[in-house]
Amino acid sequence: xxxxxxxxxxxxxxxxxxxxxxxxxxxxxxxxxxxxxxxxxxxxxxxxxxxxxxxxxxxxxxxxxxxxxxxxxxxxxxxxxxxxxxxxxxxxxxxxxxxxxxxxxxxxxxxxxxxxxxxxxxxxxxxxxxxxxxxxxxxxxxxxxxxxxxxxxxxxxxxxxxxxxxxxxxxxxxxxxxxxxxxxxxxxxxxxxxxxxxxxxxxxxxxxxxxxxxxxxxxxxxxxxxxxxxxxxxxxxxxxxxxxxxxxxxxxxxxxxxxxxxxxxxxxxxxxxxxxxxxxxxxxxxxxxxxxxxxxxxxxxxxxxxxxxxxxxxxxxxxxxxxxxxxxxxxxxxxxxxxxxxxxxxxxxxxxxxxxxxxxxxxxxxxxxx
Numbered sequence: 001x002x003x004x005x006x007x008x009x010x011x012x013x014x015x016x017x018x019x020x021x022x023x024x025x026x027x028x029x030x031x032x033x034x035x036x037x038x039x040x041x042x043x044x045x046x047x048x049x050x051x052x053x054x055x056x057x058x059x060x061x062x063x064x065x066x067x068x069x070x071x072x073x074x075x076x077x078x079x080x081x082x083x084x085x086x087x088x089x090x091x092x093x094x095x096x097x098x099x100x101x102x103x104x105x106x107x108x109x110x111x112x113x114x115x116x117x118x119x120x121x122x123x124x125x126x127x128x129x130x131x132x133x134x135x136x137x138x139x140x141x142x143x144x145x146x147x148x149x150x151x152x153x154x155x156x157x158x159x160x161x162x163x164x165x166x167x168x169x170x171x172x173x174x175x176x177x178x179x180x181x182x183x184x185x186x187x188x189x190x191x192x193x194x195x196x197x198x199x200x201x202x203x204x205x206x207x208x209x210x211x212x213x214x215x216x217x218x219x220x221x222x223x224x225x226x227x228x229x230x231x232x233x234x235x236x237x238x239x240x241x242x243x244x245x246x247x248x249x250x251x252x253x254x255x256x257x258x259x260x261x262x263x264x265x266x267x268x269x270x271x272x273x274x275x276x277x278x279x280x281x282x283x284x285x286x287x288x289x290x291x292x293x294x295x296x297x298x299x300x301x302x303x304x305x306x307x308x309x310x311x312x313x314x315x316x317x318x319x320x321x322x323x324x325x326x327x328x329x330x331x332x333x334x335x336x337x338x339x340x341x342x343x344x345x346x347x348x349x350x351x352x353x354x355x356x357x358x359x360x361x362x363x364x365x366x367x368x369x370x
Contacts, residue, residue, distance in 0.1 A: 036113070036131060036138050037164065037331075039356050044140060044164070048133055049111040051080075053140050056358045063115065065142025066126035067092045068207065070358075082117045084153060085125020087236040088207065104153070120144035121155030122311050123208030124237055130158050138162040139325065143334075145310065146317045147179055150215040151208075151242050163327035164355055168312040169290050170336035176290070176314045182307050183216040189286060189305055190221050190264050197261045199283040203269035203303075206230045208311050210266050211237050211244065213288055217264070219245035225259050227251060227267035256280055272301075290314075322348070331355040 038045050043055035051061040054071040062076040067088040072079075074093040081089050083101040090097060102108055104127070107116045113133045120126040122143040131138045139160040146155045186202065193200045204210040206229035214224070214234075224245065226234070231250040238244050249255060251265055256279050259265060269287060271277045290310030291297045298306035313321065318340065322330055332340050333355035344352035 036133055036136060036162070037140065043358075044355070046111075046113060046131055049113040049115065049131065051110060053129055054142065063129055064089060065120065065129060065140070066122055068123075068143070071142065080115075082125050082127045084240065085127065087239065088123075088125055088233065091232065091236065092207075118158050119153035119156050121146060121149060121152060124152045124211070124240055124242065126152065126208075128156075128158055130160065136161055138164070139327075140164045141166060141321070143168070143312055144321075145313045146321065147176060149179070149212055149311075151212040151237060151244075157321060157324035160325050160327050162329045162331070163322060163325050164331040164333060165318060165321065166312065166334040167318065167332045167337045167340045168335035169310065169314050170318060170332070170340040172315045174290060174293055174310075174314045175316060176293075176310060177308055179216065179309070182288075182309055183218075186213070186216075186286075186288075186307055187218045187221060189284070190217070193284045194222060194262045197282065199259055199261060199280045200264045201277065201280065201283045201285050202264060202266050202307075203272065203285070203287040204230075204266055204289075204309075205311075206268045207233050209288060209309065210268075211242065212311065213266055213309070214245060214248065215243050217245075219247065221264070223258050223263040224248045225251035225255065225263055225265045227265070227271060229268055230266055251280075253279055269301075322350070329353075333357045 036046060036048060038047065042052055042057040042059055044053040051063050052059045053063050054065055055062050056073060058075040060077045062079050064072045064079055064081040067085055069092060072089055072093055079097060079099040081099060081101055083103050086099055086101045089099055102117050104117055104119055107114050113131050116130045117127040118130060120128045120142050122145055126142060128142060128144065129140045137160040139158045141164065143166055144155055190200045202213060204213050206227065210230040211233060226248055228250055234244055260280055265280060284304045286305035286307060287301060287303050288307045288309040290308065290312060292306030293308045329351040330344055331353055334357055337354045341352045341354050344350045
C-alpha cells in the first residue's frame, strides 16, 4: 500500500440558505444513511460520540484537525486535538482555551465510539480523525497532503470503510512538481535577485506554508526576514524539532538595511502594495501556492514569479489516498467536490457523495489558509 504525496474565484456555500434546497436535502439524506458521521448546520457531527469535527458554529465538544482558522474557531466549550498541534491551536484561539490533546495513534473512548488522531501532513500537528463503532471505521482527513515536508509530520494512510476527503485541488490539472525541484527554483530566483540588487519577497501563508518554505530553502544564500505573523509561529516549529534555520529575524524598519538588495522576506500576501513592503524596494515579488499551477494566476496578482507549492493534496494524491485506505464509500468536501465525486463513481465504481461545507479550501491569500 503506497501513497505518494480554483482558480482565484472560489465558491463558499451559504449553508443556511441551502438547507431549503431540494438538492441539498437529498444529499443530506444520502449521507445520513451512514449514521456515524452526519452533515449538519454546525459541521460534521458524530451522534454516537456527541461531538463535531471542525465545527463552524459554537458547540459543546469540538474535535479539531488543525489550527487554520477555517477549521479551528474560538468559542467552543471544549476542544480535542493532537498533542503536536496544541501549541499552535492555543496561539490561534487563545492560551486559556479549554483544549485537551491526544498523541498520534492513541485511542480514546468518547460515548459509544473510539477516536484516534493520525498525521495529515498539512502543517505541524495536523490530523486525520479516525472514528470506530462496532467495527465500522470512518476517517475524516481534514486538509492533507502526501508530499514530503520537513516542517511537519508525514501523512499516514488510515484503512477505513468510509473516507471523507478534501478536494481543494480535485481536478486532473493540479499535479504538483517534486518539492525539491521547487525549492531549487526559489533558491535560483533569490540568487538572481541578489545579482541584480533586489530584495526577494515571497508571499506564503503565515502558518504552515511559510514554515515549509523556511525548512526547504538554502539559508546560506543570504539574510532571511519574516513578517510578524510568520515569526510568532516559529517557536512552535523549533520546539517540535523542525529545521527552521538559525538567524531568521522579524522584519522591521530598523532592520531593512540587512535585507535590501540581498535578503529574502517571507510574508503573507496581504502585505502586497503596503507601505510596510515598500520600505524594502527595489524587490521582486513571488507567491508560493497551488494556484500558481494555472496560467494567468501570477499575472492577475502582478507577480514576478509564481512557485507551485501547496499544502493540500493534488488530484493524483487524492486518488492514491482513496485506494490506500480501501474505503468503499467516499465523501468529498471543499473545492472541486462534484467532479471528483463523478470520477469516483464512474471510474472507480465507489459510493461517492458530496459533503456540504462552509470551508472554501485554500484561499489565494489570508492568514487562515493552508
